[in-house]
Amino acid sequence: MRWTAQLRRRAAAVAATALLGAGLAVTTGPAPSYAAEVTTPAACSQEGTIAKTLKNGTSWYMCWNVESKKGLVLESVYVKAPHDTGYRKVLDSLALAQLNVPYDSGQHLWNDITSYGFGNQYLQKLDPSECPDGELIDVDQAWLQRSGTNSAYVTRTLPAICVQEVETGLAYRSHEQDWGSIDDDLLFTKQGTSMVVSTVSKVDWYEYQSRYEFTDGGVIAPSLGATGDISPEDFADPVYGWPVGPGATGAAATSHHHNAFWRVDFGIDGASTQRARYMDSTSTSTGPRGPILTTSTTPVTAAVGLPMVKRRIYNVYAPTSENADQHPRGYEIVFGADDPYEAQPETTNQVTFTQYNACQEFASQNQNPACALQSVVDYVANSTTSNISNPVAFVNVGFHHLVRDEDQSPMPIHWQGFELVPRDFWSMNPLTPTARECVNGNPGGQVDSTTACGWATASDVVLSAPSQVAGTGTPATATVTVEQLSGSGTIPVGTVSLTDGLDLVATGVQVGTDGTAVVPIPASLAAGEHQLTAVFAPEPGTKWMTSASSTVPFTVEAAAVTASPSVAPSASPSVSPSATPSADAPKATRTSFSLAKKKIKVKQRARVKVSVSGATTGTVVIYSDGKRVGTASLTGGAAAVQLKKLGVGSHKITVTFVGSSGALSSTAGAKVLKVVK
Amino acid sequence: MPHNAPGVARTLISSPRVIVTVLAAVLLLLAALITGALRATPIAAEESAKAPVGSVDQLPSAKPADLGEPRDPLSIEEIGYALGLAEESLPASSADVAGESGAELLSVDLASMDPTIKTRPVEVTFYDYGNNEVVGVTVELYAGKVTDVSSADGLQPPPSPAETYQATRLLVHSSDAKKVRTEYAAVTGAQISADNVIATGGSYYDTDAVKNDDKCGVHRCVELQLQDPTGLYLSTTDYVVDLSAGKVIVIADRDASSVLSGGKGN
Numbered sequence: 020m021r022w023t024a025q026l027r028r029r030a031a032a033v034a035a036t037a038l039l040g041a042g043l044a045v046t047t048g049p050a051p052s053y054a055a056e057v058t059t060p061a062a063c064s065q066e067g068t069i070a071k072t073l074k075n076g077t078s079w080y081m082c083w084n085v086e087s088k089k090g091l092v093l094e095s096v097y098v099k100a101p102h103d104t105g106y107r108k109v110l111d112s113l114a115l116a117q118l119n120v121p122y123d124s125g126q127h128l129w130n131d132i133t134s135y136g137f138g139n140q141y142l143q144k145l146d147p148s149e150c151p152d153g154e155l156i157d158v159d160q161a162w163l164q165r166s167g168t169n170s171a172y173v174t175r176t177l178p179a180i181c182v183q184e185v186e187t188g189l190a191y192r193s194h195e196q197d198w199g200s201i202d203d204d205l206l207f208t209k210q211g212t213s214m215v216v217s218t219v220s221k222v223d224w225y226e227y228q229s230r231y232e233f234t235d236g237g238v239i240a241p242s243l244g245a246t247g248d249i250s251p252e253d254f255a256d257p258v259y260g261w262p263v264g265p266g267a268t269g270a271a272a273t274s275h276h277h278n279a280f281w282r283v284d285f286g287i288d289g290a291s292t293q294r295a296r297y298m299d300s301t302s303t304s305t306g307p308r309g310p311i312l313t314t315s316t317t318p319v320t321a322a323v324g325l326p327m328v329k330r331r332i333y334n335v336y337a338p339t340s341e342n343a344d345q346h347p348r349g350y351e352i353v354f355g356a357d358d359p360y361e362a363q364p365e366t367t368n369q370v371t372f373t374q375y376n377a378c379q380e381f382a383s384q385n386q387n388p389a390c391a392l393q394s395v396v397d398y399v400a401n402s403t404t405s406n407i408s409n410p411v412a413f414v415n416v417g418f419h420h421l422v423r424d425e426d427q428s429p430m431p432i433h434w435q436g437f438e439l440v441p442r443d444f445w446s447m448n449p450l451t452p453t454a455r456e457c458v459n460g461n462p463g464g465q466v467d468s469t470t471a472c473g474w475a476t477a478s479d480v481v482l483s484a485p486s487q488v489a490g491t492g493t494p495a496t497a498t499v500t501v502e503q504l505s506g507s508g509t510i511p512v513g514t515v516s517l518t519d520g521l522d523l524v525a526t527g528v529q530v531g532t533d534g535t536a537v538v539p540i541p542a543s544l545a546a547g548e549h550q551l552t553a554v555f556a557p558e559p560g561t562k563w564m565t566s567a568s569s570t571v572p573f574t575v576e577a578a579a580v581t582a583s584p585s586v587a588p589s590a591s592p593s594v595s596p597s598a599t600p601s602a603d604a605p606k607a608t609r610t611s612f613s614l615a616k617k618k619i620k621v622k623q624r625a626r627v628k629v630s631v632s633g634a635t636t637g638t639v640v641i642y643s644d645g646k647r648v649g650t651a652s653l654t655g656g657a658a659a660v661q662l663k664k665l666g667v668g669s670h671k672i673t674v675t676f677v678g679s680s681g682a683l684s685s686t687a688g689a690k691v692l693k694v695v696k
Numbered sequence: 697m698p699h700n701a702p703g704v705a706r707t708l709i710s711s712p713r714v715i716v717t718v719l720a721a722v723l724l725l726l727a728a729l730i731t732g733a734l735r736a737t738p739i740a741a742e743e744s745a746k747a748p749v750g751s752v753d754q755l756p757s758a759k760p761a762d763l764g765e766p767r768d769p770l771s772i773e774e775i776g777y778a779l780g781l782a783e784e785s786l787p788a789s790s791a792d793v794a795g796e797s798g799a800e801l802l803s804v805d806l807a808s809m810d811p812t813i814k815t816r817p818v819e820v821t822f823y824d825y826g827n828n829e830v831v832g833v834t835v836e837l838y839a840g841k842v843t844d845v846s847s848a849d850g851l852q853p854p855p856s857p858a859e860t861y862q863a864t865r866l867l868v869h870s871s872d873a874k875k876v877r878t879e880y881a882a883v884t885g886a887q888i889s890a891d892n893v894i895a896t897g898g899s900y901y902d903t904d905a906v907k908n909d910d911k912c913g914v915h916r917c918v919e920l921q922l923q924d925p926t927g928l929y930l931s932t933t934d935y936v937v938d939l940s941a942g943k944v945i946v947i948a949d950r951d952a953s954s955v956l957s958g959g960k961g962n
Contacts (some may be wrong), residue, residue, distance in 0.1 A: 062811050067768035082771040082811065087803035088854060094767050094811040111811055125905075126948075127933070134898040136854040139803065157923070161755055161775045163801045165794075165858040166891060173857075174750040174772050223896050223921050251929045289812075380808045387808065388821075388832040391848035 026249065032488055039447070062095040069093075069156070069182055071214045074666070075103030075190065075450050077235040079214055085158050088386060089114040091180065091218045091229050095101035095599065098237055100449030102456075106230075109350060109444070111286035111375075111411035113241060115229060116413055117382040119278040119366060120496060125260040126273075127252065129222075133384040137220035137229060144177040146220065152621070153183030153215075180218055187234060188210040190450060195466055207340025211235050224248045228432065237449050239350075242436025243279045244415075249426055250275075261422045276358075278366040279435050280382035280395075283412045284375060287444075288348050290337035295319035295372045302331045312545040319410070322402035324368035324395060325361050333370050334442055335410050343446035344459065353438040358417040365394040366415060373398045375409035383411045453564060454504055473557075473564040475504035476511045480553035484686040485675045487540065494542040498527075499553040499568065500535050510534045513557040519549045519573075530555070546577040570643035576684075608633035610687040612641075612674040620694040625662045626693055629674050634682035643670040643692070665694050750913055757777060765836050767811050771804055774837060775804045782820035782833035785842045791826035793862045793916075799824040800832055802856050807834055817843065821853060828940050852899035855918045855939075859896030863918040863937035865890040870944040876922065876930050884924050893930070894923040900936050906938065906947045915940035 025436040037693050048321075063082035072078040078099040084092050092114040097106035118131040135141060145155055155178035164173045190211030196204045217230040226247035232240040249263070253273035260271030287293050300314040312330075325333070336349025352370060360366040365383040374380060376398075378387045383394035387511040393401070395413045418435040425431060441449075447459055454475030458466050479502070484495040499515045515536040524544060538553070548572045557563035608631050615626035627649070629639045635656045641649040643665055651658035662672075671689040678684030755809035757780030760773035770778070783798060792800040799822035807817040816837040824831050830851045834844035855863065867873050868880075868888045897920050901913040909917065916939040922930040936945045 062765065063769045064765045064768050067765060082767045084767065084806045086805045088805075129898065134852075134854055134900070135896070136803075138805075139854075140857055159770065159772045159775070161772050161804070163856055163858045164751070165861045170858060171751045171753055172755050172776075172793075174752060174755070176772070252933050271864065375810070377808050377810065386709070386821075386851065386853050388830050388846040388848035389850060391851040625868075 024412045042125055049402070069180075069214075069216055071184060071233075072181065073184060073212045073214060073235040075209060075235040076209065077237065077449060078106070079233045080106055083156070085138050085142060085160075085179070085218070086114065087138040087306055088136040088665045089116070090132075090157075090220050090379075091115075091216070091231070093216065093231060096233075096239070097493050098233075100237065100445055101616065102449075102451070107348075107444075108286045108289045109239065109439075111284040111508070113231065113283055115243070115379065116280040116282035117278070118227070118243070119276075119360075119363075119383060120160050120361070121276050121278075121360070122250075122253050123274040123276075124253065126256075127250075127275075129220045130384055131225070131227070137218070137222075137227070138396075140173075141220045141222055142177070143181050143219040143221050143226070145179055145181055147178075149219075150183060153181050156180040156182065159692045161311065167583065171395040175650060180216065183215045183217075184212050184679070185215050185232075185318050187213050190236060190289045191448065191685070193455075193466065195465065195467055205267075207455065209450060209452075211450075213240075214593055221247065224250055230247035230436075235439040235450060239439040239445060240436060241281050241283075241414075241439075244432040244434050244436050245418075245420075245429050246432040248428055248430055249422055252523070260514070263422055263424050263479055272426070274419065274421045276366075277418045277420060277435060278360050278363075279416050281384070281414045281416075281437075282380065283352070283414055283439065284683075285335045285337060285350065285410055287337040287350065288340035290340050293335055293337050293407045293410055295335045295407060295412070297325065298332045299328060310469060315588055319372045321405050322371070322407070323397045324371045324372045324399050326367065327354075327357060327369040333372075333412065335412070336442070337635075342443055344443070346443040346446070348444045349442045350439045350444060351442045352412060352414060353440050354416070355437070356418070356435070357437070358419050359415055360417045360419075366395045368395070368419065369415055371399060371413040371415075372407065373402060373411050373413070374404040374407045375411050379411070382415065419531070445483075446671065447450060452504070473562040474511070475564050476555055476557075476566040477502045478515070478553050478555045478566045478568040480517075480551065480568040481569055481574060481671065481689065482540075482551070482571055482645070483688075485572065485645070485673065486576060486639070486684060486686075487542070487544075488576045488684075489542075489544070489578045490547045491542050494544075495540045495573070497525075497538045497540060497551065497553060498535055499530075499538060499555075501530050501555045501566070502534060511555065511557065511563045513555055513563055516554050516556060518552045518554055524549070524551065540573065544573075544575050546575045549573045549575065560672045569644075572647075576678075606633045606682050608676055608678070608682045608685040610639065610674055610676045612687050612690070614672065614690055614692055617691070618695060621664070621667050621696055624664055625672075625694075627662060627672070627674065628657070629660065629676075629687075630657045631676045631682075631685070633685075634676060634679065637679045637682060638677050640675050640677060642673045642675070645671075665692070667694050668694050702924060710718055747954060757781075759840055763816060766813055766816050767806065771808060773802060774818070777840075778804055778818040778820055778837060781835045782822075783838060785833055785845055786822065786824070786831065787827070789826045789840070790822070790824040790831070791931065793823070793825055795825070797840075799826070799899050800856060802853050814815045815839070823853070823859070825916065825940060829917065848871055848912055852901060852913060853898040854899055855916075859888055859916070859918060860895050860920070863897055863920055863939055864893060864895045864922065866937050866939070866942060867920060867922075867932070867935060867944055870894070870935075871955055872944045872946050875934070876932060877946075879930055880924060883928060892925065894925070894927075896921045903947075908945050909947050911938060912936060912945070917945070 041120045067082050068082050070080040081096040082094045086092050094112040096110040097108050099106045120129040157176050158179045159176050161172050161174045174550050190209040192208040212232040213232045215232050217228050219228050224247050228244040230242045249272045254270050256273045257271040260273040262271045264270040286295055296316055296318045298314050298316050300312045302310045303313045333352040334349050335349040338347050340348045342348055345589040352491045378390040379398050380387050384392040405497045414437055416435045416437055454472050457472035479500045481498045487495045501511045503511055517538050525538045528538045530536045551573050553568040553572045555566050610631050612627050612629040619625050627641055637653050639651055639658055641660055649660045649662040651660040670692045672692050673689050675686045676684055721914040755776030756773050756848040757767045757776050759777055790799040792798055802823055804820050807819040818835045820833045822831045829847045831847045836843045865927050877888050897918040900917040900919045902910050920932045922932050934948050936947050938945055
């Protein structure tokens with residue numbers, strides 16, 4: 020099945036990132052005392068997982084399901100920043116909890132979640148054009164349908180969830196230029212991306228995109244976009260509407276309020292005790308040059324509905340989970356445009372905090388029979404908890420829609436939503452570059468990373484072959500390039516080691532004046548799969564900083580079994596003379612390949628032609644930057660292969676013939692393939 | 697166009713850079729027209745991704761060979777298995793919307809739970825017309841057992857497509873809803889039936905302003921949006937269908953946009 024393959028691919032990416040994280044960990048100084056970090060969150064299988072590692076190295080992991088009323092539900096949401104050694108939980112669950120739409124005329128009031136729902140028949144199939152460069156996930160559904168006197172169950176499997184990586188523009192920038200100087204100096208700048216997970220549900224004329232954005236900076240942004248067409252049933256009221264047809268007194272579309280609620284069940288670091296609080300910054304007096312703002316913190320101990328207040332920050336944190344700076348990890352709720360609707364009690368407040376209760380699923384018209392029809396107002400009124408330790412936030416974002424001429428047709432999508440922003444979840448910017456890792460606390464002036472943290476380096480490793488035979492006389496080599504990232508312009512001084520997980524494979528190879536070190540892989544390396552990382556060890560007393568390469572796979576094949584002495588040559592009279600090649604020593608082979616195009620677009624898949632002299636059959640494996648991206652079987656010593664899609668950038672393509680009983684393995688050296696947007 | 701405009705245009709056009717730019721723009725426009733890039737291109741249903749829709753008399757109710765992890769999305773086999781287990785625990789007095797034995801199925805969902813749970817509870821929700829209440833049956837798939845049955849009267853979840861169909865049949869045959877029939881006949885030239893309209897149904901509760909909808913909420917009431925085959929919305933907002941009582945309630949007379957009152961029928 021198509022989606023199974025996609026999900027497997029995702030799982031492979033997660034595994035690769037976990038290894039990359041382990042490799043990068045050596046670049047930091049003393050290991051911070053992390054609480055239990057999760058490396059394999061397992062609330063769901065691959066089929067139920069959405070996971071992605073973004074370009075800047077931040078990874079997100081979560082489980083999904085589609086509920087008949089809430090639509091897309093995301094559970095067990097974990098994040099891992101590039102320097103983290105494992106995943107850490109942020110949320111237990113996140114979903115829509117109501118969409119209440121009162122029309123200004125008082126004639127209509129819709130509850131699109133609890134009276135219609137975003138799942139079942141209202142969930143929309145997505146066209147591939149709606150998910151550019153993304154992956155569509157299939158959803159299984161079944162419900163009872165009647166027609167005439169017949170009844171039957173409708174079953175369908177439809178591509179309904181889109182997972183994309185989207186560009187978000189400037190993630191950060193720091194130019195180490197002295198104030199007043201116009202000299203170009205060291206510039207740290209990065210473009211960001213996000214993973215966006217979305218569905219579309221159609222409830223009559225309105226179509227809603229339920230959208231969850233996960234940024235490489237750790238932000239989670241739930242939002243709801245409304246498109247489709249304006250209500251034909253509310254189109255005759257000049258008092259409460261706006262004329263959108265021809266003429267000054269033409270048909271008026273009735274204004275209305277979209278009150279969207281999300282239920283956010285926090286799971287900060289999986290801690291058993293989490294606390295909620297809010298901070299208000301108010302003007303209390305005036306200082307010598309201007310007004311003074313004083314920030315006060317109010318703990319939330321009992322269930323409470325909180326109205327919109329300027330500069331209010333809502334925060335949930337885990338007191339026992341501290342970051343490396345000994346600050347409790349947390350997330351905060353941040354609002355953009357919001358008009359809470361004060362005409363109904365349940366839509367008046369912006370945030371309602373409650374103690375977790377599985378029964379309380381919806382912000383109004385609660386659908387769970389065990390606490391039917393309750394609202395956030397009831398949850399607060401009926402709560403007996405005075406010491407909230409597992410906070411759930413019902414977050415309300417209101418949007419008043421005064422219809423415009425431009426809303427026809429189709430209506431341009433309009434948005435309402437909020438952000439969950441990390442507060443001390445990390446001790447620093449989760450994307451901090453190595454050369455800025457020591458800039459934590461008062462920088463004492465313009466940051467100068469040549470003196471602040473030392474001279475940052477980057478290491479890269481290329482293997483001469485992806486495999487070798489145990490005990491080989493001609494072992495493979497690892498060419499390690501150590502490059503300077505900051506500081507004055509010289510070649511890094513120090514030595515290079517190769518590691519395989521916790522094992523040291525080779526060590527002490529000096530980096531040459533060209534910035535490279537060729538490390539022989541020991542012939543004694545045990546048979547099996549290895550994951551090699553090159554680590555640069557700076558010369559003591561210099562300002563150079565350590566760095567580690569990404570991890571590359573390396574296979575050691577068991578040595579061929581020598582001819583068994585117990586088999587007497589004369590004991591095989593039935594074997595015809597021509598059928599004895601296996602008794603011969605395997606032949607050496609030579610692999611070569613060509614790229615159909617040296618430059619392709621990211622949507623395209625590269626094609627490679629491979630030929631192996633010395634073998635007619637067998638398997639060839641194509642690697643991109645050490646990762647397996649294609650395989651093929653030889654026919655007459657040749658094969659044509661279409662590779663997996665590759666990310667934007669330059670990729671080093673190598674091809675290995677894996678060998679057979681009659682032919683030795685061989686590898687063709689790297690050719691560069693450029694992938695552009 | 698103002699008098700001085702031609703002069704401005706000449707000055708601009710005499711600049712070689714402008715001429716090149718204009719030529720390039722014209723060429724791009726032509727290219728775009730040729731490739732169809734400027735056409736609005738709705739995606740025909742048959743061109744979009746295939747999502748096969750099946751129809752079966754009964755869902756498979758056997759225990760699936762592969763059950764998902766605790767919080768995996770439900771497969772169709774798991775939905776059928778949960779439904780079969782849940783139906784066994786319905787009271788003998790339960791009835792569906794057609795009055796047949798067994799309650800009306802509304803939804804089968806992964807139960808709302810702390811996601812660290814190690815079991816796989818599924819919430820199967822019915823509307824029991826025999827007792828006018830919602831019945832929520834929690835089924836634990838790993839054990840293959842019903843773990844909880846709870847009921848609530850007054851609660852009205854979204855109507856199922858089957859209930860919406862039943863409500864549509866009641867409405868289009870009701871003498872109280874003559875307006876909808878006449879409107880449909882006038883705009884289509886055909887007689888309305890539950891099978892030749894596109895129907896969406898929402899759950900409806902008693903409102904303070906309307907007197908004769910007082911039973912809605914305790915009764916199962918549905919408000920309908922009906923469209924003719926061309927997508928035109930019919931004037932249905934005057935009505936609510938009380939499925940428990942099997943009758944139509946007229947709650948208002950407010951469809952000023954109806955074709956019958958001189959409106960354009962939106």
